[in-house]
Amino acid sequence: MAQTLPEGLTLESRDVGATPLVQQFLRRLNLPELFTQHLPPRPGRAPEVPSALVLTLLVHNILIDHQPVYAVAPWARRRVPEHLGLTAEQVGALNDDRIGRALDHFHAADRASLLTALVRRAVAAFDIALTEFHQDTTTVTFSGDYTTQPDAARADRPPRITFGYNKDHRPDLKQLLYSVTIGSDGAVPLHAKMYDGNTTDDAVHIDTWSFLRQIVGSSDFLYVADSKLCTRENMSFIATRKGRFLTVMPRTRNEADGFGNYLDEHPVEWAEVHREPNPRRRDGPDVVYHGLESPQRSSEGYRVLWYRSSQKEQQDRDSRVQRLGRAHAALDGLQAPGRRREFGGVAEARAAGERILREFQVTELLRVEVDTAVQERFEQVGPGRPGPNTEYRCVPTYRFRARFVEDGPALVRAARRDGLFPLMTNDDALTVAGALSRYKYQPFVEKRHEQLKSVFGVAPVWLKKVERIESLLWLHFVVELVGALVEREVRRQMTDRSVKRLALYPDGGPTESPTAAVVFHALEGHRRHRLLDEHGNELRRFHDPVPAAAQEALDLLGVDRTPYGLS
Numbered sequence: 001m002a003q004t005l006p007e008g009l010t011l012e013s014r015d016v017g018a019t020p021l022v023q024q025f026l027r028r029l030n031l032p033e034l035f036t037q038h039l040p041p042r043p044g045r046a047p048e049v050p051s052a053l054v055l056t057l058l059v060h061n062i063l064i065d066h067q068p069v070y071a072v073a074p075w076a077r078r079r080v081p082e083h084l085g086l087t088a089e090q091v092g093a094l095n096d097d098r099i100g101r102a103l104d105h106f107h108a109a110d111r112a113s114l115l116t117a118l119v120r121r122a123v124a125a126f127d128i129a130l131t132e133f134h135q136d137t138t139t140v141t142f143s144g145d146y147t148t149q150p151d152a153a154r155a156d157r158p159p160r161i162t163f164g165y166n167k168d169h170r171p172d173l174k175q176l177l178y179s180v181t182i183g184s185d186g187a188v189p190l191h192a193k194m195y196d197g198n199t200t201d202d203a204v205h206i207d208t209w210s211f212l213r214q215i216v217g218s219s220d221f222l223y224v225a226d227s228k229l230c231t232r233e234n235m236s237f238i239a240t241r242k243g244r245f246l247t248v249m250p251r252t253r254n255e256a257d258g259f260g261n262y263l264d265e266h267p268v269e270w271a272e273v274h275r276e277p278n279p280r281r282r283d284g285p286d287v288v289y290h291g292l293e294s295p296q297r298s299s300e301g302y303r304v305l306w307y308r309s310s311q312k313e314q315q316d317r318d319s320r321v322q323r324l325g326r327a328h329a330a331l332d333g334l335q336a337p338g339r340r341r342e343f344g345g346v347a348e349a350r351a352a353g354e355r356i357l358r359e360f361q362v363t364e365l366l367r368v369e370v371d372t373a374v375q376e377r378f379e380q381v382g383p384g385r386p387g388p389n390t391e392y393r394c395v396p397t398y399r400f401r402a403r404f405v406e407d408g409p410a411l412v413r414a415a416r417r418d419g420l421f422p423l424m425t426n427d428d429a430l431t432v433a434g435a436l437s438r439y440k441y442q443p444f445v446e447k448r449h450e451q452l453k454s455v456f457g458v459a460p461v462w463l464k465k466v467e468r469i470e471s472l473l474w475l476h477f478v479v480e481l482v483g484a485l486v487e488r489e490v491r492r493q494m495t496d497r498s499v500k501r502l503a504l505y506p507d508g509g510p511t512e513s514p515t516a517a518v519v520f521h522a523l524e525g526h527r528r529h530r531l532l533d534e535h536g537n538e539l540r541r542f543h544d545p546v547p548a549a550a551q552e553a554l555d556l557l558g559v560d561r562t563p564y565g566l567s
Contacts (some may be wrong), residue, residue, distance in 0.1 A: 008534035014527050016543070018064050018520040019083040020563040021554070025482050028125045029118065032056050032085060038114040039105055041235055047101075048088070048093040050177040054102035055475065057084055057094075062479045064520055068462040070096040080528055083563060102280025103468040107158070111474055118478070119215055126485055128214045132184035134442050135191075139167045139175040139501050140473065141459055146174055149466050158470040164198035168453075175460065178473065179204045180448055180480070181212065186488030187444040192477035194470055201228035206237050219243040221520050222427060224438060230424055232300060239302075239426045246435055249422040255298050256422060263416055268292060270308060273433035274440075278311075279348060287311045291432040298424055305423045305435050320365070327360040328404060332514060335401060343400040346370045353402040364406040365411055373399045425489040436448070448480055455517045456480070483516035486557065490514055491557035503549040514553070522550040526564060 026032065035052035041484030057076060061067055067075050073094035076084060081091045142161050149203050150157040161174045168175075177199045181191040191211050195204060205225060213219055219242040229235070229247040238245045249255065262268075270290035278284035287310055294304040331353060343349040353368035374396050378468060381391040423435055430438070452458050456479050491513060494502070501510035504522040511518060523546075531540040546554075554561055561567065 001155075009539070010532040010534075010536075012530045013527050014080045014082055015078050015524075016083065016526045016563055017524040020078055021486070021519070021523065021559045022060055022063055022482065023083055023085060023556060024557075024559055025067050025485055026056060026059065026085075029124075029482070029485075030121050031059070031118070031478070034114060034121065035106075038111070038117070042105060047098065049090045049098055051102040051105040051385055051470055053085055053090065054094070054099055055106055057086065057483065058099065058102075058472070058475050059478050060084055062456055062476065063482060063516075064524065066457040069099050070462075072099055073291040074098070078123070079561070088237060100465075100468060103463075103471040104465075106471040106474070107467040115191070115474075115477075116211075116214065118481075122188070122190070122481060122485065123215070126188075126489070128183055128188055129185040129469060129510070130183060130190075130212075130221060132222045132320070132438060132441075133181050133190065133212055133224065134184065134445045134565055135179065135181040135205065135229075136442070136445040136449065137177055137179045137204060138452070139164070139166075139197070140178050140194075140461070141166060141168045141170050141173050141175050142461060143173060144464065146464075146466065153555070158466045159194045160196040160198075161466060161469070162197040164196075170448040176469075176473070177201075177204070178452075179208060180445060180450075180452075182209055182445045182448060182484075184438075184441055185446065186484060186492075187441075188488060189448055189477060189480045189483040192474075192480070194473055198217070201226075201230050202234060205229050205234045209238055209243065213241070213243070222246060222430075222438065224442060226442070235300060235302065235424075235426070240477060244425070244427040246423060246425045246427065246430070246438060248439075249298070249304060249424040251422075253298075255294070255296070258296060259294055259304070259422070260413070260417055262295070264413060273307070274436055284311070289436060291436060292421075293432055302424050302426045303428070303430075305425065305430075305432050307421055307423070307436055309421070310419065312421065316418040317415070320362075320418075323360045323362050324365065324406075327356050327366065330356045330360070331402060346372065346400055349402040353404065357404075365407055365414060367407060368402055369405050371403060373401065377397065378525050448484070449482065451515075451517075452476060452480060455515075456483070486516040487514070490519060490553060490556050497556070499552070499556070502553060504553065508549075519550075519553050519557075522547065522553060523564075526550075528563070528565070543566045 032052050035055050036050070039051055061072050061075060065075065068363065070557070073096065076086070076091050076094055081088050084091070086504050122128065146161040149160055152160060161176055163171070163174055164177065166173065168176050175197040177195040177197060179193050179195065180189050182188060183190050191208055193204070193207060205228070209223055212221065212223065222244045223238060224246045227248040227250045230246060230249055235245060270292055272288060273291040274289040275286050278287055289307050289309050291305060291307045294306055296304070296325055298304055334352060334356070343352065349370045350368050357363040357366055357368065376394050376396055378392040379395050380386055381393050423439055425435055456476060458473070458476050460470065461469055463472060493499075501512045503510045504514055504518045505511060506521070525544070526546060527544050529542050530538050533539055546564050546566060551566065554564070
């Protein structure tokens, strides 16, 4: 941090990095003031570093260089304090205990009201459109036991870390369910909530939709989610309140079989509704979507829209061929010479074949037939050495072998259904092409989940108290919000100013769609240096050079250049 020079001079060097940029966005969100307004008063002497400033510091740290709680204070001491909204004395008073108490203090706050105020501030400050929302859930996985959690009957308890359906493919570990909703204007997160780890995805939609209606001030918006929204209770809740929804219809519903039977009996006219370049092969054929509206509505009276994707059609075909091949191979392996005892009868052979059909999900495409082979051998009747008058009797030996027979009509029906997927909506104004276009925005919310787990490192969580964990995960929503706003702003400005790409990658490579992490990384490593006399008075100030692309990003974002020593 500091180096002593001859004649009593001292050179102080502190990191600047992306903290001035982050601080500007936090000010536009009015975040420190919102924290102050919603944190409950605490008895006794006020801490030297108020909880609102500690929480803001944590947002800075997670966004720029996520550290464990015990490493946040040393990280802050390497930074220019005023860029973090702190004084030098406050930075010196920071430690992991103060940060932990701030998280406890935050858990006692009315975070629901704070979330509403923060989202409304973001919508107003950044002019975010509120016409369409996309929801999805993920899981945050924990490695600890977490056996000492508050009683489940407590009304104010935090969500329980427990076992459930783990989307990180770790069923051996406990988890929390994390729900995020983004707007279609820049994929900005506008709602987040944590649930018990064993909560099912279909149980979160009423809470989410009700919050969005409160933010919008009416029900006039489109709510998009995956198939877990497609329950009678969820859809009825939205529809009876004049809301509009769009969701994937599960293939287990009767309407799916009904449309399949309709295809078998009626010619249909598919219309091309969307075409896009092949995402896997540049020289591959375009991915083409055809669509139509089902002539029959759902049992609840909602529209059902069917689509056929050329890419999914190929995938379904390849999957079916693989499953059929594996089923045949499994049966051949089961009956290979020397692999097992012979089947004891027709029923046993048939049951073995049917188990394989179920395992590879081809029960509707293949049927089991059992062939019976008879071999005759002769045994001597009675004891003794065989002679000319020895009598023999014929003893038949039965061998049973199962084989699969393809069901031709079933295979034709399956091929006719390749590439199909249904959407369900109560929005009568949506065209078939428009509904698909809106649903294809859904991967952006999945991208936010990916950033949460990779870029912003939500796990591992280096905390034991579940109350502090809930507070920290709430701050991760703020982190996602700020990151999305930075990304949205820089891309919009690039479009408005006809900037096609920025050379922000470490090797100087260009990017047409910079993310917040790329912008932050381009600024990290920048330092401010001050030459101080023996009394601590500043004699001279100078900065590391800022790359041209990083300077351009600062200009696009409207960030004050002074903290970087630029005029």
